[in-house]
Amino acid sequence: xxxxxxxxxxxxxxxxxxxxxxxxxxxxxxxxxxxxxxxxxxxxxxxxxxxxxxxxxxxxxxxxxxxxxxxxxxxxxxxxxxxxxxxxxxxxxxxxxxxxxxxxxxxxxxxxxxxxxxxxxxxxxxxxxxxxxxxxxxxxxxxxxxxxxxxxxxxxxxxxxxx
Numbered sequence: 001x002x003x004x005x006x007x008x009x010x011x012x013x014x015x016x017x018x019x020x021x022x023x024x025x026x027x028x029x030x031x032x033x034x035x036x037x038x039x040x041x042x043x044x045x046x047x048x049x050x051x052x053x054x055x056x057x058x059x060x061x062x063x064x065x066x067x068x069x070x071x072x073x074x075x076x077x078x079x080x081x082x083x084x085x086x087x088x089x090x091x092x093x094x095x096x097x098x099x100x101x102x103x104x105x106x107x108x109x110x111x112x113x114x115x116x117x118x119x120x121x122x123x124x125x126x127x128x129x130x131x132x133x134x135x136x137x138x139x140x141x142x143x144x145x146x147x148x149x150x151x152x153x154x155x156x157x158x159x160x161x162x163x
Contacts, residue, residue, distance in 0.1 A: 134141075
C-alpha cells in the first residue's frame with residue numbers, strides 16, 4: 001500500500017540532515033603536564049585527613065575507655081543494690097513469717113477465749129435459770145420441807161411413844 005504521508009516524512013528528514021554541517025572537532029585540554037603544586041596539595045590534604053583520623057580515633061578510644069569504666073561502675077552499683085535488696089527481702093520474709101506465727105497464735109488464743117466466754121455465758125444462763133426456778137418454787141419447797149419436818153416430828157413422836 002502506498003502511504004503519501006510516509007513519503008513526506010522521509011523527504012523532511014533528508015532536508016534536516018543536509019542542513020547540519022559537520023565541522024571541526026572541539027578543542028581539547030592539551031597535552032598532559034605533571035604539576036608539582038597540585039600533587040603537593042593532594043598529599044598535604046591526605047596527610048591532614050590521616051592526622052584528623054588519628055585524633056578522632058584517639059578521642060574514640062578515650063570515650064570507649066570512659067564508657068567502659070562507667071559501665072563497670074554501674075554494674076558494681078547494681079550488684080550492691082541487688083545484695084541490699086536481697087537482704088531486705090530476706091528480713092521482710094522473716095518478719096512476715098514471725099507476724100504470721102503471731103497471728104496464728106492470736107487466732108488460737110482468740111478461739112479459746114471465745115469458747116471459754118461461750119461456756120461461761122452458758123453456765124451463767126443455766127445458773128440464772130436454776131436461781132429463777134429456786135426463787136419461783138421457794139415458797140412451795142419451803143412448805144414441802146416444813147411438812148416433811150412435821151412428818152418427821154410425828155414419826156419421831158410415834159416412835160418415842162412406842163418405846
